[in-house]
Amino acid sequence: MNELITSTAAQLAAKLSAKEVSSEEVTQAHLDRIGDVDGQVHAFLHVNTEEALTVAREVDAIRAAGGEDAAGLHPMAGVPIAIKDLIVTVGQPTTAGSRILEGWMSPYDATVIKKIRAAKLPILGKTNLDEFAMGSSTEHSAFGPTRNPWDLDRIPGGSGGGSAAAVAAFEAPLALGTDTGGSIRQPGAVTGTVGVKPTYGAVSRYGAIAMASSLDQIGPVSRSVLDAALLQELVGGHDPFDSTSLTDSFDTLAAAARSGSVEGLRIGIVKELGGEGFQPGVEARFRDAVELLRGAGAQIVEVSCPNFKYALGAYYLIMPSEVSSNLAKFDGVRYGLRVLPQDGPLTIERVMGATRAAGFGAEAKRRIILGTYALSAGYYDAYYGSAQKVRTLIQRDFDAAFAQADLLISPTAPTTAFKLGEKLDDPLAMYLNDVATIPANLAGVPGLSLPGGLADEDGLPVGIQLLAPAREDARLYRVGAALESLLEAQWGGPLLAKAPVLGTEKTGGVK
Amino acid sequence: MADATLTFDEAMEQFDPVLGFEVHVELNTKTKMFSSAPNAFGDDPNTNVNEVDLGLPGVLPVVNKAAVESSIKIGLALNCEIAESCRFARKNYFYPDTPKNFQTSQYDEPIAHDGWIDIELEDGEVFRVEIERAHMEEDAGKLTHLGGAAGRIQGAEYSLVDYNRAGVPLVEIVTKPIVGAGRRAPELARAYVAAIREIVKNLGVSDARMERGNVRCDANVSLMPKGATKFGIRSETKNVNSLRSVEHAVRFEIQRHAAVLAAGAKVTQETRHWHEDTRTTTAGRPKSDADDYRYFPEPDLVPIHASREWVESLRAQLPEPPAERRKRLKTAWGYSDPEFRDVVNAGVMDAIEETISAGASAAAARKWWMGEIVGRAKVADVDPAELGVSAAAIVELNGLVEGGKLNNKMAGQVLDGVIAGEGTPTQVMEARGLVLVSDDGPLLEAIDAALAAQPDVADKIRAGKVQAVGAIVGGVMKATRGQADAGRVKELILERLGVSA
C-alpha cells in the first residue's frame, strides 16, 4: 500500500504542509511508480527525475527552515505534476508528439509552467499525446501509443491520453492537458479521471503549441474535482502575453468544489447529445447520474440545441484551417527536423517539402491538407465562412439552453475506451468521439468530465460531462464535486479503486 | 535578354499610363508590432529577437498600442476614414524570412481607408491621389544570399537569415488607380513617394530613411490606348527604394509596356525587379494560383475598436501638414517663389531648416545647400542628404568663412573633405593645411614679386586704372596657392602703389 501515490493532490498538499511527509518522498514515490508501470502504460515521453527531485528538496528545505519563506509557500508546493508534451518547458524536450520537433528544447517557459515553477510543484515529466494534439486515442503520437490503465489493449483517449493515463495509473496526482475538441475531457472519461476545459481565455495559452488557436485551452487533469479546481486556480488568471486571456478572476473554484451542492439548481439534459451512436452502458450510467442529481434536489429539464448537429462539421473545418496555418512554422529553417530531398536540386522549397513530409504523421498531414482546402480561394465562404457562422448558431443554442438551465449535462464520450487500432484507419469514426465535447470549444464555454461509473457491457469507465456558461467555471466545480461525492458514496470510494492492479508490489498497492 | 522599349515620347503618343502604388512604411516604435523585442536597425544578427519574432512553438502575438496609434495618425494625415472596427488576418505563404510562414496583416478590415493627398509637382501643378487603404502588418527578416554572384538570389548556393527585422511594424499604404498623369507619370510617381515619406517623417512615426528601407515602394504600371477607359494589364515593380528609382522604374515600365503593346502582344501580369545599375526591370514571378494566400481572421488577436474619442485625441496631436509647413517656412525665410521652389525640388528644405536651427542665417543656409551641396550631389548622382553633411558642419564652415579663416574657394575644398569623411570642417582645414594667408608679411613678399613680374600693369594702376589690379591679385593668389584673402591682397597692392581704391 502506498498512500503517497493514491492520495489526491489536496490530501498530499495537506500532508506536506503538516510535514507528515516530505516532497522528496512524494516525488520519489511517483518517480518509482513511473519506473514501475510506465513501460506498460507509456504515459511519459520524458521523465524529469533530477529537476523534480531538486524542486522537491527545495520545498522541503524551505518548509524545514520555517519563517516567512515557508509561510509564503504556495499551498500546493511540493505536489508533483505531469505536463502534456504540447506545453513548452525549459530544460526538458518538447516534442508535441511529433518527429518534426524530436529533441527540440524550448528556450522559454509557457506561462502555466512559470506559474507551476513559482508555486514549486516538482514537474515529473512530459506526457504523450496525439501528434500536435490531433486525435482521440493517442495512437497518432510519433512515439508510440499510450495504453489505458483499465485495459492495456485499449486507448486512453486523446489527444491527452498520456496525462489522463498518468493520473489514472497513479504515476502523477495531477497533470496539465490541452483541450481543443475534447482532448482533456474525453481521455478523462475513458480512463475514469477528472478533466476540465476551462472557459476559453481563463488559462493562458502562451507556450502551448497551437493546434487551433480559437479552440485550444489548457486545463487540469486529476483524480478529484477539488484537485482540478486547485490546479486551474494555480495555472489560471490573466496573462498579458495572451491577447485572448480574460481579465476575470477565477479564484473561487476550489471553494466552489468544497461547497459542492446542487440543491435548487436547474440542470439541463441536451436532447442532441445522446441517442444514436451512444453505447447503452454509457447512456445507462448517464441516466443514473441524472437521477442522483434529481434525488439531491436538482431540477432536471430537457433542453434542445438544434445546431449541435452541425458542430462536428464546423469543427472539422475551423480546426484544420487553423492547423494548416499554425503548423506552417515547422519547416526545418529555425528549429526541429530538417530533411534534405532524396534527389534533384537542393532548394529551400524542396527542403521544406521533404522536411514536412518526413516530420508529420498521417493525421497531421490530413488536417493540414483539409485546412488548406477549406481556406483556399473559392472555398473559403462555403467552408470556413459557413463554419464560423455555425459557431454563432451554436453560441445562440447555448444562450437559449442556459436561459432554461443553470448547467447542462451529457455523456462526455459516446463510447467507452475502444481497442487500439480499431478506428485508426477510419478518420470519420475517430472524429465522432468528440461529438459531445466539441460544442463547448466552439462556444468557448467551460466543460468538466468526471467518472460516472463503469459500463455494464464492458466494465470500462464512463464519463459524465457538465457544461456551464462562459466564465461560470466555479459552477462546474460546485456541481461536479457534489455529483462526485454522491457517486463515490454509492461506490464506496473512488472509481479508480476498481481499476486493475498495475506494477509490482513496491508501488502497486493501489487497492 | 533586354526588354524592348519605345522611347518615352513614342509611348506617350499612343498610350495613357495608369499608376498604382503600395508603399510600405516601417514605424519607428521602440518595440515590434507583436512582441516587446527592440525595433532597431543595424544591430548584430538575431540580437533583437525573442521567441515571438522567431515564431517558436507556442508563442502568441500582442499588439503594440503605439504602432496602432501611429497607423491611425498616418490614416488621418492621408485624409482617410479610420475604421470603427478592424482586425488582423493571416496571410499564409512559405518563405524563410517569414518566421511563422504567415504574415500577420490586415485583409478585409484595414484600420484606415478612403483617403487622398494632393501632390504638387515641380512646376506647381497639383494631382490628387486617392488612397484606397492603409493597413498594419509586420516586416519580414533579412536574407543574405551567398555563394553566387554579387549577393543576388539568382545563382546563390545558400542564404543566411537574420530575424532582427522580423516583426517590425509596417503600414502599407495602397492607392486607388491613378489615371490622367500622362507624360508626367514618372514625375508624379517620384513626387507621390516623396510626399508619403515627408508625411510620415513629419508625423514622427517613421525614420523615413529610404536607404534603410524605412519607406519602400511597389509601383504598379499599366497602359491603355489613348482615350480608352478600360485599364490594361499591369506589372508590379517591387521594392523600388529611392525617389529617383521610382521615377526611373515607372518611366522604364511605361516604355517597356508600350513596346509590348505596340507589337500587338499582351503584357504579362507579373512582378518585376528593379535594377538600379542598368535602370531596367526584369521579370519576377508571374501571378498564379500560387498566390492563394488563404487569408483568415487572426485567431490569436482580437479586433481593434477605434473609438471616436481616441481618433480625435490622436488627430489633435498631428503636427502641421507639410504643405502648410512649406508656406510657413517660405515666409519665415524670405525666399522668393523660384528660390523656394528650387529648394523644395532639390529636396533640401528639411536640411535648410535644420541648418537654420543649428545657427545659420536663412541666406547662408540656402547658399551652402543650393550653391554647393546640391551641385556636388548631382555630380555624385545621389540625393543631397546622402552626402552626409550635417547642419552643424555647415554652420561651422560658414563661420570659418565669415570669420575670415577661409575664402570661398578653400571652403569648397573643406566641404569636399567633409563629404569624403575626413572630419569636421576645422579638422579638414587643418589636415589639408588650408590656412588663409592674411598675415601681411608673406603677402607683401608675394605682392612685390607679382608687381616686379608685371611692371607694365603696376604702371597702369599707378596711373589710376585701378581695375587692372585684378591681374596682380591673380598673380598673388597663384603664388599663395589660393590661400590668400583676396580682399586683403587688393588693399595691400593699392597701398603699396600709393593708390586709393
Added chain:
Amino acid sequence: MAEITRDDVAHLAQLARIEMSPEELDRMAGELAHIVDAVKSVSEAAGPDVPATSHPIALSNVFREDTVGHVLTPAEALSGAPDAEEHRFRVPAILDEE
C-alpha cells in the same frame, strides 16, 4: 461525393509544402472527399444574416505598451537551428523571388 482529384490534392500539398508520393495523393484525395462530404452540411446551416464568430469570447482592444522587454541571446535564438552560420540561420538556395 465531393470532387477532389489527385491534381487538387497535389496543388494543396504544394501550397502546404508537403511532398507527397502519387500513392499518398490518391489516398488523400479519397479521404478528403469523404471528410468534405461529412462536413459540408455546414454551408446550408446558416443564412446570410448570421454573423461569423471568429473568437469564442468577444474581446477587443487588447494592447501592449511600447516598452522594450526581453530578448533571446543569439545562442538561444539559434539553439534549435538545423544549420547556422555567423549567428544567422542558414538555408539552402531560394528559387522563387518573392
